[in-house]
Amino acid sequence: MSKTVNRAELLKRLSPAQRALLLKQLQQEAAQTNGSHEIPRRPQAGPIPLSFSQQRLWFLSQVDPDSPLYNVPEAISLEGQLNVAALEQSLNEIIRRHDALRTIFTIVERQPVQICTAARPLSLKLIDLTYLPPAQRDLCARRLVETEARRPFNLTNDALLRATLLRLDEEHHWAILTLHHIVADGWSMGILIRETAALYQAFANGQASPLPELPIQYTDFTQWQREWMQGERLASQRDYWKQQLAGAPPLQLPTDRPRFAQTTLAGARLNFTLPKTLSDDVKRLSDREGVTLFMTLLAAFKVLLFRYAQQQDIVVGTAIANRHHGETENLIGFFLNILVLRTKINGELTFRELLQHVKEIALAAYEHQDVPFDKLVGELQPERQLNRNPFFQVVFAVHSGLAPTLNLPQLSVRQLPATSHTSKYDLSLEFVDTEDALTGFLEYSTELFDAETIERLLTHYQTMLASLVNHPEQSIARLQLLPQQEERKLLAWNSDRVYPVERCLHELVAAQVERTPNAPALTFENQTITYRQLDERANQLAHYLKTLGIGPDVLVSIFMERSVEMMVGLLAVLKAGGAYVPIDPAYPPDRIAFILEDTAAPVLLTQKSLSSGLPQHRARVVCVDDLREEISTESLTANVSPDNLAYIIYTSGSTGKPKGVMVTHRNVVRLFAATQDSFAFDSRDVWTLFHSYAFDFSVWEMWGALLYGGRLVIVPYLVSRSPDAFYEMLVGEHVTVLNQTPSAFRQLCQIDEVSNREVQQS
Numbered sequence: 138m139s140k141t142v143n144r145a146e147l148l149k150r151l152s153p154a155q156r157a158l159l160l161k162q163l164q165q166e167a168a169q170t171n172g173s174h175e176i177p178r179r180p181q182a183g184p185i186p187l188s189f190s191q192q193r194l195w196f197l198s199q200v201d202p203d204s205p206l207y208n209v210p211e212a213i214s215l216e217g218q219l220n221v222a223a224l225e226q227s228l229n230e231i232i233r234r235h236d237a238l239r240t241i242f243t244i245v246e247r248q249p250v251q252i253c254t255a256a257r258p259l260s261l262k263l264i265d266l267t268y269l270p271p272a273q274r275d276l277c278a279r280r281l282v283e284t285e286a287r288r289p290f291n292l293t294n295d296a297l298l299r300a301t302l303l304r305l306d307e308e309h310h311w312a313i314l315t316l317h318h319i320v321a322d323g324w325s326m327g328i329l330i331r332e333t334a335a336l337y338q339a340f341a342n343g344q345a346s347p348l349p350e351l352p353i354q355y356t357d358f359t360q361w362q363r364e365w366m367q368g369e370r371l372a373s374q375r376d377y378w379k380q381q382l383a384g385a386p387p388l389q390l391p392t393d394r395p396r397f398a399q400t401t402l403a404g405a406r407l408n409f410t411l412p413k414t415l416s417d418d419v420k421r422l423s424d425r426e427g428v429t430l431f432m433t434l435l436a437a438f439k440v441l442l443f444r445y446a447q448q449q450d451i452v453v454g455t456a457i458a459n460r461h462h463g464e465t466e467n468l469i470g471f472f473l474n475i476l477v478l479r480t481k482i483n484g485e486l487t488f489r490e491l492l493q494h495v496k497e498i499a500l501a502a503y504e505h506q507d508v509p510f511d512k513l514v515g516e517l518q519p520e521r522q523l524n525r526n527p528f529f530q531v532v533f534a535v536h537s538g539l540a541p542t543l544n545l546p547q548l549s550v551r552q553l554p555a556t557s558h559t560s561k562y563d564l565s566l567e568f569v570d571t572e573d574a575l576t577g578f579l580e581y582s583t584e585l586f587d588a589e590t591i592e593r594l595l596t597h598y599q600t601m602l603a604s605l606v607n608h609p610e611q612s613i614a615r616l617q618l619l620p621q622q623e624e625r626k627l628l629a630w631n632s633d634r635v636y637p638v639e640r641c642l643h644e645l646v647a648a649q650v651e652r653t654p655n656a657p658a659l660t661f662e663n664q665t666i667t668y669r670q671l672d673e674r675a676n677q678l679a680h681y682l683k684t685l686g687i688g689p690d691v692l693v694s695i696f697m698e699r700s701v702e703m704m705v706g707l708l709a710v711l712k713a714g715g716a717y718v719p720i721d722p723a724y725p726p727d728r729i730a731f732i733l734e735d736t737a738a739p740v741l742l743t744q745k746s747l748s749s750g751l752p753q754h755r756a757r758v759v760c761v762d763d764l765r766e767e768i769s770t771e772s773l774t775a776n777v778s779p780d781n782l783a784y785i786i787y788t789s790g791s792t793g794k795p796k797g798v799m800v801t802h803r804n805v806v807r808l809f810a811a812t813q814d815s816f817a818f819d820s821r822d823v824w825t826l827f828h829s830y831a832f833d834f835s836v837w838e839m840w841g842a843l844l845y846g847g848r849l850v851i852v853p854y855l856v857s858r859s860p861d862a863f864y865e866m867l868v869g870e871h872v873t874v875l876n877q878t879p880s881a882f883r884q885l886c887q888i889d890e891v892s893n894r895e896v897q898q899s
Contacts, residue, residue, distance in 0.1 A: 188362055198292055207319065209325075212314075216548065218308065221261065236355060239253055240254070283556055374505045388448065392585040396585060403582065415603055432499055437601060438533055439495065440616060455532065531564045535569075646708065656848075661853070674709075676773060682715065696742070731795065735797060738756055782800070782801055783805055809844055823847060
């Protein structure tokens with residue numbers, strides 16, 4: 138364990154050149170270590186345990202046996218004189234060579250096992266499309282590729298390699314190869330294609346197979362892995378990941394739709410190609426900074442996620458080949474492993490600093506890559522959710538090339554673009570480093586994102602790459618995200634609007650008091666007060682707060698039930714120049730205590746009935762119902778500007794500790810000025826304060842009513858919990874402005890439909 142700690146500390150102190158030397162040393166040590174633990178060949182008779190990765194896929198297949206999510210499809214275009222018999226013979230020889238392709242999965246003594254069976258001859262399925270008009274052939278062929286990719290496997294009975302040949306004309310064919318992920322990974326597909334090419338060339342010329350026999354089979358690796366990954370070796374790696382992933386939060390990206398309780402894994406894929414000049418610039422930057430292309434593109438992606446999510450703790454998963462031993466390099470099987478790369482980011486870091494930080498994290502992860510991800514999940518046991526993957530929801534990868542270049546006699550061969558209608562993760566960004574440029578795809582969950590959102594995200598990523606290669610010394614918060622055309626459009630949109638940001642919230646309310654002093658301002662239960670009465674009572678409390686030292690940016694906690702006094706307290710804090718911190722009495726005691734301690738507000742406004750139930754704190758308590766009548770009700774002037782704080786509202790804390798969001802007067806005034814053209818609110822409107830005043834929706838409800846001279850109906854807590862009672866209040870108070878979630882609004886509409894039917898029947 139001490140060796141791991143020393144190396145982690147050492148990485149932080151080394152220069153880029155020294156880190157590169159250390160990486161080389163680690164790779165050499167890994168090669169020597171792996172070499173001393175060669176994988177032996179074993180008898181293959183009888184059931185054999187699954188590898189850790191296979192075990193997870195097997196369990197998933199039992200939950201949803203008809204899912205095509207873990208199919209691994211490949212489609213290849215073959216133009217020229219195709220020898221179909223040689224192609225079929227080649228595939229059968231590959232099935233004979235690789236036991237994984239002759240494996241079935243079953244249960245023995247309540248445990249999943251794999252059994253290698255005798256080779257079943259593969260008959261290449263030929264579908265002739267030459268009868269179709271030329272314009273329809275390509276479309277039909279693509280549909281067949283997608284259909285084949287979605288056709289599920291039966292792991293107990295099916296051969297786990299399927300092959301179909303589409304004939305578009307005499308000299309144009311498409312070969313569709315589909316495997317199940319439980320016996321193959323991306324590296325395996327490269328092996329499959331290379332061996333098919335070598336065997337095809339030999340068999341087409343009447344020659345024997347040129348491929349040497351394999352030194353081991355996948356089941357040899359499976360048994361070795363389970364014996365090797367245990368004891369002190371497992372404990373050391375597990376302890377590193379336990380420390381690295383402790384408290385890792387889920388990534389909260391803004392989405393077009395809320396996350397379902399249980400995902401269907403529906404997805405889509407958007408292909409892209411970076412311009413060659415930009416691709417070359419990114420590679421040159423990587424060389425200058427002493428990092429890999431993977432590290433540079435990953436660091437840029439993490440900046441994008443940081444900017445989108447406004448979250449400093451970013452966790453991303455990445456796949457590694459996991460083929461340390463020479464015996465496994467030419468073996469078809471499921472070796473793939475997942476590393477979890479966690480980076481803590483702040484906007485003041487330069488991209489160059491972040492890049493070195495990402496490098497350190499990646500090097501440490503590579504040093505501890507031997508523990509299978511599925512074994513790690515089982516050991517650490519993170520909280521499982523049906524709509525999220527454990528530890529990460531976003532995946533990133535860079536490939537040197539997904540398929541080898543094939544030169545076959547009398548044939549022109551090219552890989553067809555892959556399509557996808559599923560997504561295992563929220564986002565999966567994958568690059569392919571080709572000779573011409575960086576290409577790739579972004580696979581995404583269609584449950585969460587629209588295609589337009591993903592297109593915009595890719596545009597922002599490309600724009601940011603262009604910015605950082607030219608200015609790696611710039612802070613990541615200032616790297617350009619918007620393309621110039623989008624930026625100009627936004628600036629032009631904003632330039633057409635004039636915002637009265639020279640005034641504060643309480644000043645705008647005071648102006649409304651002058652215009653309509655006798656108009657009703659607040660209604661709560663059977664009590665209604667006018668704008669003048671609201672102003673006088675708020676002035677009275679504000680004068681008292683001033684004597685307690687409340688001024689610009691000084692915080693005042695407000696712990697009150699919904700009432701007229703609560704609204705008086707909020708306005709009084711602003712009039713005194715301070716900023717309010719709303720604390721809902723319905724909050725759990727530990728959340729109330731946390732907010733009081735975190736803000737350390739010197740004054741706390743509350744009511745007598747609540748004061749005895751407060752947790753320990755250091756604030757001075759002011760009970761508004763004890764306020765002396767003789768305090769002045771005259772207006773007062775606070776030395777406060779639109780850039781001073783108006784309030785602090787705390788987040789839910791669902792991703793960790795609650796965080797206080799500081800909002801200025803300018804922010805709120807701009808909100809109402811920007812939306813007035815759309816809604817045209819006026820003094821005839823009746824609003825409801827339905828939501829908790831500690832929830833940001835309340836800002837729109839409370840200040841929207843008072844800024845436009847409307848009447849605010851404060852909804853009692855019990856009424857807010859009863860859709861029927863709330864509906865009766867809406868009707869009785871003649872409410873014109875309502876803020877509700879879609880589901881709550883639909884519920885009110887259903888009540889309205891029932892009420893109308895009852896009226897018609899009566």
